[in-house]
Amino acid sequence: MASNSDQAASSSRKSGKARPTAGNFQRKTDNPHEEDGHITEIEISSSSESDDDVDDLAKAINNLQLRRTGKDYTLYEIKNPKAGAPSVTDKWPVAHSASLDGSPVKSLLKREKERHGRAMAYVAFRASEPGVYGKWEDCKQRTSGQSGSVYEGYMTLAAAEAAYAFAVEKHLTAVTGQSIRARPIRATTYHPPSKHRISSGSPIQAGSTRISWYSVYVGVKPGVYASYAEAAPNVIGIEGACYESWESKEDAVDAYMERVGAGKIGTVILRV
Structure with missing residues:
Protein backbone atom coordinates (compact mmCIF):
# COMPACT_ATOMS: atom_id res chain seq x y z
CA MET A 1 0.00 0.00 0.00
CA ALA A 2 2.50 2.60 -1.14
CA SER A 3 0.31 5.29 -2.66
CA ASN A 4 -2.78 6.15 -4.57
CA SER A 5 -4.46 3.50 -6.60
CA ASP A 6 -4.88 0.20 -8.40
CA GLN A 7 -7.65 -1.85 -9.89
CA ALA A 8 -11.32 -2.08 -8.87
CA ALA A 9 -13.03 -5.23 -10.03
CA SER A 10 -16.53 -5.19 -11.41
CA SER A 11 -18.57 -7.58 -13.49
CA SER A 12 -21.86 -7.67 -15.33
CA ARG A 13 -24.05 -10.26 -16.99
CA LYS A 14 -26.05 -10.35 -20.18
CA SER A 15 -27.92 -13.30 -21.62
CA GLY A 16 -26.51 -15.41 -18.80
CA LYS A 17 -22.88 -14.97 -19.89
CA ALA A 18 -20.37 -13.81 -17.31
CA ARG A 19 -18.26 -10.86 -18.38
CA PRO A 20 -14.60 -10.54 -17.47
CA THR A 21 -13.86 -8.26 -14.54
CA ALA A 22 -12.67 -4.81 -15.50
CA GLY A 23 -10.84 -2.21 -13.49
CA ASN A 24 -10.06 1.47 -13.49
CA PHE A 25 -6.60 2.37 -12.20
CA GLN A 26 -7.76 5.71 -10.84
CA ARG A 27 -9.96 4.26 -8.07
CA LYS A 28 -9.77 5.87 -4.62
CA THR A 29 -10.74 4.15 -1.38
CA ASP A 30 -11.21 5.33 2.16
CA ASN A 31 -9.48 2.22 3.47
CA PRO A 32 -5.73 2.34 2.77
CA HIS A 33 -5.45 -1.42 3.34
CA GLU A 34 -7.23 -1.93 0.02
CA GLU A 35 -4.57 0.03 -1.87
CA ASP A 36 -1.47 -1.53 -3.40
CA GLY A 37 0.30 1.63 -4.43
CA HIS A 38 0.41 1.18 -8.18
CA ILE A 39 -0.69 4.33 -9.94
CA THR A 40 -0.60 4.85 -13.66
CA GLU A 41 -0.62 7.98 -15.76
CA ILE A 42 -2.71 6.31 -18.47
CA GLU A 43 -6.48 6.55 -18.05
CA ILE A 44 -8.09 3.16 -18.59
CA SER A 45 -11.23 3.52 -20.66
CA SER A 46 -14.31 1.37 -20.28
CA SER A 47 -16.40 -0.13 -23.05
CA SER A 48 -19.26 -2.57 -23.45
CA GLU A 49 -18.81 -5.93 -25.17
CA SER A 50 -21.26 -7.94 -27.21
CA ASP A 51 -21.69 -11.63 -26.47
CA ASP A 52 -19.40 -12.40 -29.42
CA ASP A 53 -16.78 -10.08 -27.96
CA VAL A 54 -16.98 -11.92 -24.65
CA ASP A 55 -16.57 -15.28 -26.39
CA ASP A 56 -13.57 -14.02 -28.38
CA LEU A 57 -12.03 -12.55 -25.26
CA ALA A 58 -12.49 -15.78 -23.30
CA LYS A 59 -10.77 -17.70 -26.10
CA ALA A 60 -7.91 -15.20 -26.16
CA ILE A 61 -7.42 -15.51 -22.40
CA ASN A 62 -7.51 -19.31 -22.60
CA ASN A 63 -4.93 -19.31 -25.40
CA LEU A 64 -2.61 -16.79 -23.76
CA GLN A 65 0.58 -18.32 -22.40
CA LEU A 66 0.91 -16.58 -19.02
CA ARG A 67 4.44 -15.94 -17.82
CA ARG A 68 3.26 -16.15 -14.19
CA THR A 69 1.48 -19.09 -12.58
CA GLY A 70 1.07 -17.33 -9.23
CA LYS A 71 -1.36 -14.59 -8.26
CA ASP A 72 0.84 -11.61 -9.04
CA TYR A 73 -0.21 -10.82 -12.58
CA THR A 74 -2.95 -8.90 -14.32
CA LEU A 75 -4.42 -9.29 -17.80
CA TYR A 76 -5.13 -6.32 -20.05
CA GLU A 77 -7.57 -6.19 -22.95
CA ILE A 78 -6.57 -3.94 -25.87
CA LYS A 79 -9.42 -2.72 -28.04
CA ASN A 80 -8.63 -2.16 -31.73
CA PRO A 81 -4.99 -3.30 -31.54
CA LYS A 82 -2.65 -2.66 -34.45
CA ALA A 83 -2.25 -5.41 -37.03
CA GLY A 84 -0.31 -8.29 -35.54
CA ALA A 85 -0.57 -6.92 -32.00
CA PRO A 86 -2.25 -8.95 -29.22
CA SER A 87 -5.75 -8.14 -28.02
CA VAL A 88 -5.03 -9.59 -24.56
CA THR A 89 -1.70 -9.42 -22.76
CA ASP A 90 -0.31 -9.95 -19.28
CA LYS A 91 2.44 -7.42 -19.95
CA TRP A 92 1.67 -3.88 -18.81
CA PRO A 93 4.34 -2.26 -21.06
CA VAL A 94 2.57 -3.74 -24.10
CA ALA A 95 -0.81 -2.42 -22.92
CA HIS A 96 0.79 0.91 -21.97
CA SER A 97 2.26 1.32 -25.46
CA ALA A 98 -1.08 0.50 -27.09
CA SER A 99 -2.81 3.06 -24.88
CA LEU A 100 -0.29 5.72 -25.89
CA ASP A 101 -1.13 4.89 -29.52
CA GLY A 102 -4.81 5.55 -28.84
CA SER A 103 -6.16 2.04 -28.28
CA PRO A 104 -8.59 1.79 -25.34
CA VAL A 105 -7.21 -0.54 -22.65
CA LYS A 106 -8.99 -2.34 -19.81
CA SER A 107 -7.60 -4.38 -16.96
CA LEU A 108 -8.97 -7.88 -16.45
CA LEU A 109 -8.66 -10.10 -13.39
CA LYS A 110 -8.05 -8.16 -10.20
CA ARG A 111 -4.48 -8.54 -8.94
CA GLU A 112 -4.28 -10.08 -5.50
CA LYS A 113 -2.06 -8.29 -3.00
CA GLU A 114 -0.91 -9.68 0.33
CA ARG A 115 -1.14 -7.53 3.45
CA HIS A 116 1.56 -8.22 6.03
CA GLY A 117 -0.09 -6.63 9.05
CA ARG A 118 -2.26 -3.83 10.36
CA ALA A 119 -1.04 -0.27 9.98
CA MET A 120 -0.33 1.48 13.28
CA ALA A 121 1.30 4.55 11.68
CA TYR A 122 1.44 6.19 8.26
CA VAL A 123 4.06 8.11 6.32
CA ALA A 124 3.02 10.73 3.78
CA PHE A 125 6.09 10.98 1.54
CA ARG A 126 4.57 13.21 -1.12
CA ALA A 127 1.65 15.19 0.29
CA SER A 128 0.42 18.66 1.16
CA GLU A 129 2.26 18.15 4.47
CA PRO A 130 4.78 15.29 4.34
CA GLY A 131 5.38 13.57 7.67
CA VAL A 132 4.56 10.70 10.03
CA TYR A 133 0.96 10.32 11.22
CA GLY A 134 -0.52 8.03 13.85
CA LYS A 135 -4.04 8.05 12.38
CA TRP A 136 -5.21 7.27 8.87
CA GLU A 137 -7.58 10.23 8.93
CA ASP A 138 -4.64 12.61 9.42
CA CYS A 139 -2.65 11.03 6.59
CA LYS A 140 -5.68 10.98 4.32
CA GLN A 141 -6.27 14.69 4.89
CA ARG A 142 -2.76 15.41 3.53
CA THR A 143 -2.92 13.03 0.56
CA SER A 144 -6.53 12.92 -0.64
CA GLY A 145 -7.02 15.08 -3.72
CA GLN A 146 -3.28 15.59 -4.10
CA SER A 147 -1.98 14.53 -7.49
CA GLY A 148 1.09 12.37 -7.24
CA SER A 149 0.67 11.77 -3.51
CA VAL A 150 2.62 8.85 -2.06
CA TYR A 151 1.98 7.30 1.34
CA GLU A 152 2.62 4.04 3.15
CA GLY A 153 1.23 2.23 6.18
CA TYR A 154 3.58 0.73 8.79
CA MET A 155 3.09 -1.87 11.48
CA THR A 156 4.96 0.21 14.10
CA LEU A 157 5.59 3.88 14.73
CA ALA A 158 9.33 3.20 14.88
CA ALA A 159 9.29 1.70 11.37
CA ALA A 160 7.34 4.69 10.06
CA GLU A 161 9.78 7.16 11.62
CA ALA A 162 12.78 5.26 10.20
CA ALA A 163 11.21 5.21 6.74
CA TYR A 164 10.47 8.92 6.82
CA ALA A 165 13.97 9.79 8.07
CA PHE A 166 15.47 7.76 5.22
CA ALA A 167 13.18 9.46 2.69
CA VAL A 168 14.17 12.92 3.92
CA GLU A 169 17.86 12.00 3.76
CA LYS A 170 17.47 10.74 0.17
CA HIS A 171 15.31 13.72 -0.91
CA LEU A 172 12.30 11.50 -1.61
CA THR A 173 9.71 13.72 0.08
CA ALA A 174 7.84 16.51 -1.67
CA VAL A 175 4.99 18.95 -1.13
CA THR A 176 2.22 18.22 -3.62
CA GLY A 177 -0.69 20.17 -5.06
CA GLN A 178 -3.98 19.38 -6.76
CA SER A 179 -2.32 18.83 -10.13
CA ILE A 180 0.94 17.32 -11.29
CA ARG A 181 3.28 19.73 -13.04
CA ALA A 182 4.61 18.19 -16.24
CA ARG A 183 8.38 17.93 -16.24
CA PRO A 184 9.93 19.12 -19.53
Whole structure:
Protein backbone atom coordinates (compact mmCIF):
# COMPACT_ATOMS: atom_id res chain seq x y z
CA MET A 1 0.00 0.00 0.00
CA ALA A 2 2.50 2.60 -1.14
CA SER A 3 0.31 5.29 -2.66
CA ASN A 4 -2.78 6.15 -4.57
CA SER A 5 -4.46 3.50 -6.60
CA ASP A 6 -4.88 0.20 -8.40
CA GLN A 7 -7.65 -1.85 -9.89
CA ALA A 8 -11.32 -2.08 -8.87
CA ALA A 9 -13.03 -5.23 -10.03
CA SER A 10 -16.53 -5.19 -11.41
CA SER A 11 -18.57 -7.58 -13.49
CA SER A 12 -21.86 -7.67 -15.33
CA ARG A 13 -24.05 -10.26 -16.99
CA LYS A 14 -26.05 -10.35 -20.18
CA SER A 15 -27.92 -13.30 -21.62
CA GLY A 16 -26.51 -15.41 -18.80
CA LYS A 17 -22.88 -14.97 -19.89
CA ALA A 18 -20.37 -13.81 -17.31
CA ARG A 19 -18.26 -10.86 -18.38
CA PRO A 20 -14.60 -10.54 -17.47
CA THR A 21 -13.86 -8.26 -14.54
CA ALA A 22 -12.67 -4.81 -15.50
CA GLY A 23 -10.84 -2.21 -13.49
CA ASN A 24 -10.06 1.47 -13.49
CA PHE A 25 -6.60 2.37 -12.20
CA GLN A 26 -7.76 5.71 -10.84
CA ARG A 27 -9.96 4.26 -8.07
CA LYS A 28 -9.77 5.87 -4.62
CA THR A 29 -10.74 4.15 -1.38
CA ASP A 30 -11.21 5.33 2.16
CA ASN A 31 -9.48 2.22 3.47
CA PRO A 32 -5.73 2.34 2.77
CA HIS A 33 -5.45 -1.42 3.34
CA GLU A 34 -7.23 -1.93 0.02
CA GLU A 35 -4.57 0.03 -1.87
CA ASP A 36 -1.47 -1.53 -3.40
CA GLY A 37 0.30 1.63 -4.43
CA HIS A 38 0.41 1.18 -8.18
CA ILE A 39 -0.69 4.33 -9.94
CA THR A 40 -0.60 4.85 -13.66
CA GLU A 41 -0.62 7.98 -15.76
CA ILE A 42 -2.71 6.31 -18.47
CA GLU A 43 -6.48 6.55 -18.05
CA ILE A 44 -8.09 3.16 -18.59
CA SER A 45 -11.23 3.52 -20.66
CA SER A 46 -14.31 1.37 -20.28
CA SER A 47 -16.40 -0.13 -23.05
CA SER A 48 -19.26 -2.57 -23.45
CA GLU A 49 -18.81 -5.93 -25.17
CA SER A 50 -21.26 -7.94 -27.21
CA ASP A 51 -21.69 -11.63 -26.47
CA ASP A 52 -19.40 -12.40 -29.42
CA ASP A 53 -16.78 -10.08 -27.96
CA VAL A 54 -16.98 -11.92 -24.65
CA ASP A 55 -16.57 -15.28 -26.39
CA ASP A 56 -13.57 -14.02 -28.38
CA LEU A 57 -12.03 -12.55 -25.26
CA ALA A 58 -12.49 -15.78 -23.30
CA LYS A 59 -10.77 -17.70 -26.10
CA ALA A 60 -7.91 -15.20 -26.16
CA ILE A 61 -7.42 -15.51 -22.40
CA ASN A 62 -7.51 -19.31 -22.60
CA ASN A 63 -4.93 -19.31 -25.40
CA LEU A 64 -2.61 -16.79 -23.76
CA GLN A 65 0.58 -18.32 -22.40
CA LEU A 66 0.91 -16.58 -19.02
CA ARG A 67 4.44 -15.94 -17.82
CA ARG A 68 3.26 -16.15 -14.19
CA THR A 69 1.48 -19.09 -12.58
CA GLY A 70 1.07 -17.33 -9.23
CA LYS A 71 -1.36 -14.59 -8.26
CA ASP A 72 0.84 -11.61 -9.04
CA TYR A 73 -0.21 -10.82 -12.58
CA THR A 74 -2.95 -8.90 -14.32
CA LEU A 75 -4.42 -9.29 -17.80
CA TYR A 76 -5.13 -6.32 -20.05
CA GLU A 77 -7.57 -6.19 -22.95
CA ILE A 78 -6.57 -3.94 -25.87
CA LYS A 79 -9.42 -2.72 -28.04
CA ASN A 80 -8.63 -2.16 -31.73
CA PRO A 81 -4.99 -3.30 -31.54
CA LYS A 82 -2.65 -2.66 -34.45
CA ALA A 83 -2.25 -5.41 -37.03
CA GLY A 84 -0.31 -8.29 -35.54
CA ALA A 85 -0.57 -6.92 -32.00
CA PRO A 86 -2.25 -8.95 -29.22
CA SER A 87 -5.75 -8.14 -28.02
CA VAL A 88 -5.03 -9.59 -24.56
CA THR A 89 -1.70 -9.42 -22.76
CA ASP A 90 -0.31 -9.95 -19.28
CA LYS A 91 2.44 -7.42 -19.95
CA TRP A 92 1.67 -3.88 -18.81
CA PRO A 93 4.34 -2.26 -21.06
CA VAL A 94 2.57 -3.74 -24.10
CA ALA A 95 -0.81 -2.42 -22.92
CA HIS A 96 0.79 0.91 -21.97
CA SER A 97 2.26 1.32 -25.46
CA ALA A 98 -1.08 0.50 -27.09
CA SER A 99 -2.81 3.06 -24.88
CA LEU A 100 -0.29 5.72 -25.89
CA ASP A 101 -1.13 4.89 -29.52
CA GLY A 102 -4.81 5.55 -28.84
CA SER A 103 -6.16 2.04 -28.28
CA PRO A 104 -8.59 1.79 -25.34
CA VAL A 105 -7.21 -0.54 -22.65
CA LYS A 106 -8.99 -2.34 -19.81
CA SER A 107 -7.60 -4.38 -16.96
CA LEU A 108 -8.97 -7.88 -16.45
CA LEU A 109 -8.66 -10.10 -13.39
CA LYS A 110 -8.05 -8.16 -10.20
CA ARG A 111 -4.48 -8.54 -8.94
CA GLU A 112 -4.28 -10.08 -5.50
CA LYS A 113 -2.06 -8.29 -3.00
CA GLU A 114 -0.91 -9.68 0.33
CA ARG A 115 -1.14 -7.53 3.45
CA HIS A 116 1.56 -8.22 6.03
CA GLY A 117 -0.09 -6.63 9.05
CA ARG A 118 -2.26 -3.83 10.36
CA ALA A 119 -1.04 -0.27 9.98
CA MET A 120 -0.33 1.48 13.28
CA ALA A 121 1.30 4.55 11.68
CA TYR A 122 1.44 6.19 8.26
CA VAL A 123 4.06 8.11 6.32
CA ALA A 124 3.02 10.73 3.78
CA PHE A 125 6.09 10.98 1.54
CA ARG A 126 4.57 13.21 -1.12
CA ALA A 127 1.65 15.19 0.29
CA SER A 128 0.42 18.66 1.16
CA GLU A 129 2.26 18.15 4.47
CA PRO A 130 4.78 15.29 4.34
CA GLY A 131 5.38 13.57 7.67
CA VAL A 132 4.56 10.70 10.03
CA TYR A 133 0.96 10.32 11.22
CA GLY A 134 -0.52 8.03 13.85
CA LYS A 135 -4.04 8.05 12.38
CA TRP A 136 -5.21 7.27 8.87
CA GLU A 137 -7.58 10.23 8.93
CA ASP A 138 -4.64 12.61 9.42
CA CYS A 139 -2.65 11.03 6.59
CA LYS A 140 -5.68 10.98 4.32
CA GLN A 141 -6.27 14.69 4.89
CA ARG A 142 -2.76 15.41 3.53
CA THR A 143 -2.92 13.03 0.56
CA SER A 144 -6.53 12.92 -0.64
CA GLY A 145 -7.02 15.08 -3.72
CA GLN A 146 -3.28 15.59 -4.10
CA SER A 147 -1.98 14.53 -7.49
CA GLY A 148 1.09 12.37 -7.24
CA SER A 149 0.67 11.77 -3.51
CA VAL A 150 2.62 8.85 -2.06
CA TYR A 151 1.98 7.30 1.34
CA GLU A 152 2.62 4.04 3.15
CA GLY A 153 1.23 2.23 6.18
CA TYR A 154 3.58 0.73 8.79
CA MET A 155 3.09 -1.87 11.48
CA THR A 156 4.96 0.21 14.10
CA LEU A 157 5.59 3.88 14.73
CA ALA A 158 9.33 3.20 14.88
CA ALA A 159 9.29 1.70 11.37
CA ALA A 160 7.34 4.69 10.06
CA GLU A 161 9.78 7.16 11.62
CA ALA A 162 12.78 5.26 10.20
CA ALA A 163 11.21 5.21 6.74
CA TYR A 164 10.47 8.92 6.82
CA ALA A 165 13.97 9.79 8.07
CA PHE A 166 15.47 7.76 5.22
CA ALA A 167 13.18 9.46 2.69
CA VAL A 168 14.17 12.92 3.92
CA GLU A 169 17.86 12.00 3.76
CA LYS A 170 17.47 10.74 0.17
CA HIS A 171 15.31 13.72 -0.91
CA LEU A 172 12.30 11.50 -1.61
CA THR A 173 9.71 13.72 0.08
CA ALA A 174 7.84 16.51 -1.67
CA VAL A 175 4.99 18.95 -1.13
CA THR A 176 2.22 18.22 -3.62
CA GLY A 177 -0.69 20.17 -5.06
CA GLN A 178 -3.98 19.38 -6.76
CA SER A 179 -2.32 18.83 -10.13
CA ILE A 180 0.94 17.32 -11.29
CA ARG A 181 3.28 19.73 -13.04
CA ALA A 182 4.61 18.19 -16.24
CA ARG A 183 8.38 17.93 -16.24
CA PRO A 184 9.93 19.12 -19.53
CA ILE A 185 11.60 16.31 -21.45
CA ARG A 186 14.59 16.87 -23.73
CA ALA A 187 14.77 13.32 -25.05
CA THR A 188 14.10 9.67 -24.27
CA THR A 189 16.87 7.27 -25.25
CA TYR A 190 16.53 3.52 -25.61
CA HIS A 191 20.19 2.53 -25.43
CA PRO A 192 20.90 -0.47 -23.16
CA PRO A 193 21.79 0.86 -19.67
CA SER A 194 25.49 0.55 -18.82
CA LYS A 195 24.51 -0.25 -15.24
CA HIS A 196 21.25 -1.66 -13.92
CA ARG A 197 19.77 -0.11 -10.79
CA ILE A 198 18.52 -3.05 -8.74
CA SER A 199 17.57 -2.21 -5.15
CA SER A 200 18.35 -4.67 -2.39
CA GLY A 201 15.68 -3.18 -0.11
CA SER A 202 15.38 -0.06 2.01
CA PRO A 203 14.04 1.27 5.34
CA ILE A 204 10.98 2.47 3.42
CA GLN A 205 10.08 -1.14 2.69
CA ALA A 206 10.93 -2.49 6.16
CA GLY A 207 7.88 -2.73 8.41
CA SER A 208 5.43 -1.77 5.66
CA THR A 209 2.02 -3.43 5.62
CA ARG A 210 2.37 -4.05 1.90
CA ILE A 211 5.61 -5.08 0.21
CA SER A 212 5.84 -4.03 -3.43
CA TRP A 213 8.77 -3.88 -5.83
CA TYR A 214 8.66 -1.51 -8.78
CA SER A 215 10.06 -2.08 -12.26
CA VAL A 216 10.65 1.27 -13.97
CA TYR A 217 10.89 0.62 -17.71
CA VAL A 218 10.75 4.20 -18.97
CA GLY A 219 11.73 7.00 -16.61
CA VAL A 220 14.52 9.25 -15.40
CA LYS A 221 16.45 6.35 -13.89
CA PRO A 222 15.08 2.97 -15.02
CA GLY A 223 15.60 0.04 -12.68
CA VAL A 224 14.02 -1.97 -9.88
CA TYR A 225 13.04 -0.12 -6.70
CA ALA A 226 12.00 -1.42 -3.29
CA SER A 227 9.11 1.04 -2.83
CA TYR A 228 6.97 3.44 -4.79
CA ALA A 229 8.40 6.32 -2.77
CA GLU A 230 11.78 5.52 -4.36
CA ALA A 231 10.39 4.91 -7.85
CA ALA A 232 8.10 7.97 -7.91
CA PRO A 233 10.74 10.67 -8.62
CA ASN A 234 11.60 8.78 -11.80
CA VAL A 235 8.08 8.66 -13.22
CA ILE A 236 5.78 11.31 -11.72
CA GLY A 237 5.13 14.14 -14.16
CA ILE A 238 6.93 12.29 -16.97
CA GLU A 239 4.86 11.90 -20.13
CA GLY A 240 5.16 8.34 -21.38
CA ALA A 241 6.67 6.99 -18.15
CA CYS A 242 6.10 3.25 -17.78
CA TYR A 243 6.44 1.19 -14.61
CA GLU A 244 4.86 -1.76 -12.84
CA SER A 245 4.53 -3.13 -9.30
CA TRP A 246 5.25 -6.66 -8.11
CA GLU A 247 5.04 -8.50 -4.81
CA SER A 248 8.45 -10.14 -5.18
CA LYS A 249 11.85 -8.82 -6.17
CA GLU A 250 12.31 -11.83 -8.45
CA ASP A 251 9.23 -10.96 -10.51
CA ALA A 252 10.25 -7.29 -10.66
CA VAL A 253 13.77 -8.11 -11.84
CA ASP A 254 12.53 -10.71 -14.36
CA ALA A 255 10.08 -8.22 -15.87
CA TYR A 256 12.71 -5.49 -16.01
CA MET A 257 15.36 -7.73 -17.61
CA GLU A 258 12.80 -8.93 -20.15
CA ARG A 259 12.39 -5.33 -21.30
CA VAL A 260 16.17 -4.90 -21.31
CA GLY A 261 16.47 -7.88 -23.64
CA ALA A 262 13.80 -6.40 -25.91
CA GLY A 263 15.59 -3.04 -26.05
CA LYS A 264 12.59 -1.33 -24.45
CA ILE A 265 14.23 0.39 -21.47
CA GLY A 266 13.92 4.15 -21.95
CA THR A 267 15.98 6.74 -20.08
CA VAL A 268 14.25 10.12 -19.92
CA ILE A 269 16.54 13.14 -20.13
CA LEU A 270 14.94 16.23 -18.59
CA ARG A 271 15.47 19.80 -19.67
CA VAL A 272 17.46 21.74 -17.11
